Amino acid sequence: MAVIPLERKPLTFAERTYLPQIASGLWTTFKRIFQPQVTLSYPEQRPAIPPGYRGVPTLVRDPNGREKCVSCQLCEFVCPPKAIRITPGEIPADQADRAHVEKAPQAFDIDMLRCIYCGLCQEVCPEEAIFLQNQYSLSGYTREEMVNHKDKLYELGGTIPDQHYKWDQKKTAAEHGNTH
Amino acid sequence: MFDFFFQLHPVIQGLAKGLAVIMVIFPLAGACSLAERKVSAWMQGRPGPNRAIVPWIAWIPLLGVFLQKLGVFHLMSDGGKLLFKEEPVPGHVNKFYFILAPALAIMPAFTTVTVVPFGAYFDAAGAAIPLVLADVDIGLLAVFAVSSLGIYSLILAGWASNSKYPFLGGVRASAQLISYELAMTMSVIPVFLWINAPGQPGTMSLAKAVEFQSLPGFWGGSWFILLMPLSALIFLISLFAETNRHPFDMAESESDLVGGFHTEYGAFKWSLFFVAEYSHMIIGSGVFVLLFLGGWNPLPWVPLSTAAQLLGVAGLPLVVGVLSIVIFLAKVVAMVFFFMWVRWTVPRFRYDQIMKLGWQKLLPLSIANLLFYAIAIAVIQK
Numbered sequence: 001m002a003v004i005p006l007e008r009k010p011l012t013f014a015e016r017t018y019l020p021q022i023a024s025g026l027w028t029t030f031k032r033i034f035q036p037q038v039t040l041s042y043p044e045q046r047p048a049i050p051p052g053y054r055g056v057p058t059l060v061r062d063p064n065g066r067e068k069c070v071s072c073q074l075c076e077f078v079c080p081p082k083a084i085r086i087t088p089g090e091i092p093a094d095q096a097d098r099a100h101v102e103k104a105p106q107a108f109d110i111d112m113l114r115c116i117y118c119g120l121c122q123e124v125c126p127e128e129a130i131f132l133q134n135q136y137s138l139s140g141y142t143r144e145e146m147v148n149h150k151d152k153l154y155e156l157g158g159t160i161p162d163q164h165y166k167w168d169q170k171k172t173a174a175e176h177g178n179t180h
Numbered sequence: 181m182f183d184f185f186f187q188l189h190p191v192i193q194g195l196a197k198g199l200a201v202i203m204v205i206f207p208l209a210g211a212c213s214l215a216e217r218k219v220s221a222w223m224q225g226r227p228g229p230n231r232a233i234v235p236w237i238a239w240i241p242l243l244g245v246f247l248q249k250l251g252v253f254h255l256m257s258d259g260g261k262l263l264f265k266e267e268p269v270p271g272h273v274n275k276f277y278f279i280l281a282p283a284l285a286i287m288p289a290f291t292t293v294t295v296v297p298f299g300a301y302f303d304a305a306g307a308a309i310p311l312v313l314a315d316v317d318i319g320l321l322a323v324f325a326v327s328s329l330g331i332y333s334l335i336l337a338g339w340a341s342n343s344k345y346p347f348l349g350g351v352r353a354s355a356q357l358i359s360y361e362l363a364m365t366m367s368v369i370p371v372f373l374w375i376n377a378p379g380q381p382g383t384m385s386l387a388k389a390v391e392f393q394s395l396p397g398f399w400g401g402s403w404f405i406l407l408m409p410l411s412a413l414i415f416l417i418s419l420f421a422e423t424n425r426h427p428f429d430m431a432e433s434e435s436d437l438v439g440g441f442h443t444e445y446g447a448f449k450w451s452l453f454f455v456a457e458y459s460h461m462i463i464g465s466g467v468f469v470l471l472f473l474g475g476w477n478p479l480p481w482v483p484l485s486t487a488a489q490l491l492g493v494a495g496l497p498l499v500v501g502v503l504s505i506v507i508f509l510a511k512v513v514a515m516v517f518f519f520m521w522v523r524w525t526v527p528r529f530r531y532d533q534i535m536k537l538g539w540q541k542l543l544p545l546s547i548a549n550l551l552f553y554a555i556a557i558a559v560i561q562k
Contacts, residue, residue: 022526029525033222041227 049134054119056135057110058157059150060128065159066098066167068129071105075121075130083114084121100171108150112138128162197313201293207255209458212516214255219520229254265447270341273444277340282449285333285456288326289463295322296466297387299476299505301497302485308394310387311501319385320372323467324365327422330460331357334424334431334441337453341444349440352531353431356421359538360428364418366546367411370553371404371471377561386467390475394483401481405472410549412472414542419464421538424457426523428534435528465515466508473511476504 014020040047049055062068071088089106091098098104121130135156140146148156173179186193214229221228229251237253238244247253269275297312316322331354338350375392376382393403405412421428432440439445442453469475477483484504485494493499529537 022522025525026521029223029521032225035225037227038225039227 049136053134053136054117054132056112056138056148056156057115057117057119057121057130057132057153058135059108059153060131060157060160061154062167063159063161063165064097064168066101067104067154068127068160069105069108070101070103070127070129071108072126074124074126078120078124080118080120081114081116083111083116085109085111098167100174101167105150108153110148110153112146112148113143127166128160128164131157131160133157197294198290201290201313205290205293205459205462206455208462209455210255210259212458212461213454214251214258215516216520216523217254218251219517220524223521223524232257259451262448262451267447267449270343270444272342274340274342277336278444279449281333281337281340282445282452282456283333284336285330285453286459288329288333289456289459292323292327292463293459295319295326295386296463297390297470297475298466298508299501300387300390300484301501301504302488302494303497308387308391308484310390311505312387315385315387317383317385319383319387320368320389320467320471321384323386323463324361327460327463328357328361330456333453333456337445338441341441343444345437345439346441346443349431349433349437349443352433352437353424353441356424356428356430356534356538359535360418360421360542363414363538363542363546364422366543366550367414367418368471369550370408370411370557373554373557374404374407386470386475389471390477393474394477394485398481401483403472403474403477403480406480408472408549408553410545411553412468414546414549415472416468417537417542419468420519420522421534423460423464423519425461425519427526427528429528430531430534433528461516461519462512465512465519468515469508469511473515476508478507 059067059069071086073086073088076084076086085107086105086109087107089104091101091104117132119132122132133156138146188196218228227249230249232251232253233244233248234253234256237247269278294313295316297310297315299311300308301311303309334353335350338346338348338353341347371389372384375388389404393401395401399407420426424431430440432442434440437443442450445453474480478487484500484507488494488500488503491503493503
């Protein structure tokens with residue numbers, strides 16, 4: 001056994017009076033007064049959000065400004081606290097720019113009183129349409145206010161500049177007769 | 181100039197002085213609580229209270245922001261909040277004593293102010309006239325006697341609250357005060373042995389103590405903290421204990437007794453306890469400054485009269501009076517800062533450590549100190 005017996009020295013007289021220790025402690029606290037403060041004055045200064053932060057779940061648009069969500073409802077099924085509620089919907093035929101997009105949600109509600117910010121919806125989404133982004137401050141006066149509807153979700157989400165262009169490729173393929 | 185005041189009926193004079201005490205000490209104590217928050221913040225690397233601002237002061241360009249950052253308006257917002265808050269009285273308390281206790285805390289705290297001189301001016305003959313509300317000859321004895329009454333409010337609050345934590349707080353407070361009262365009194369006796377030379381009329385006056393620190397010569401001009409450092413140290417430590425300040429905050433012990441004696445109190449009654457605590461602190465600092473730090477003398481060996489001559493205001497009693505008050509208050513503020521500084525530096529003592537320090541260390545030390553100085557003074561003054 002590697003036991004190293006340490007001899008505990010008896011305290012000197014100065015140490016037993018505590019006074020030199022108190023004096024050095026006072027000096028430490030006095031120095032601290034003139035050192036920079038570490039407080040973040042919150043509403044004016046915002047914390048830097050690290051990458052990978054899981055904030056409020058949001059819906060995003062593709063670079064063409066179209067909804068990415070196709071209302072497959074995988075997120076709704078995977079959501080552990082059942083915070084997501086989707087009503088699937090068709091895309092109207094008269095919208096030429098969305099011609100080859102499969103489907104879109106008619107309604108998409110996330111109840112933020114239920115959401116546990118686990119990020120499973122983002123993980124499960126095959127269309128990369130739902131993301132937990134930087135939004136960390138969420139409040140409301142009523143339960144109604146705490147439910148994020150579709151327009152609010154898209155407003156929070158914005159556009160993700162990804163390079164998939166899935167629907168553009170579908171469109172190109174359809175125009176070339178879906179050869180493969 | 182102020183002759184009309186002395187021609188008033190003594191009762192009206194007394195009332196005016198009492199009002200003056202309340203008008204000065206109450207805001208000062210409030211300012212101390214704000215200073216406590218601010219000092220603690222600075223020592224912990226925080227900005228501290230810096231939000232409250234009155235709109236029409238916010239319009240002043242630089243000063244407004246400066247005052248806001250200094251947090252001075254939190255004084256008003258805190259005071260206003262405590263004044264207008266709902267006053268809960270728990271159902272299980274003895275209502276009469278419960279409400280009496282905060283009033284009883286304030287009374288001794290404000291009464292002791294009257295016998296503490298806070299400045300001086302020189303009359304035509306060159307004699308120093310102290311500025312004091314009640315110039316009683318027992319001076320320090322009155323301070324000790326009356327300020328010790330403050331402990332009754334703590335015991336009463338603890339007892340009337342009819343709950344365990346306040347009760348323990350009250351018991352601890354009384355034990356602590358009794359333990360340190362002895363050492364405190366013993367430690368100042370050398371000062372008065374020195375002042376009261378044989379063959380002269382005896383005095384306990386605090387102004388007299390300052391006078392003895394303003395004498396010419398090396399021994400006459402030096403402050404008593406230099407002549408009697410051990411006395412000053414024992415008195416200072418006891419002062420911390422008597423005012424229930426950290427590291428001797430047994431009466432409150434936020435960490436183990438919730439809030440000690442004031443656990444059941446809220447709103448204005450609670451704030452009265454704090455005003456009392458801070459005014460005890462201010463008065464204690466004042467007494468320490470008068471006894472050991474030369475009172476209103478600006479520097480050791482530079483008494484107020486010399487300073488007045490250097491500044492060329494020796495012939496103006498009013499200016500000298502204001503100067504002395506400013507010097508005295510500056511020292512008191514420095515002492516109050518020291519109180520806060522120690523609070524945010526030194527960890528709390530355990531209860532048994534406090535008892536041990538009081539009875540086994542400070543009391544024998546103060547007795548030895550007294551004996552040493554008694555013999556030394558007897559030899560010198562023979």
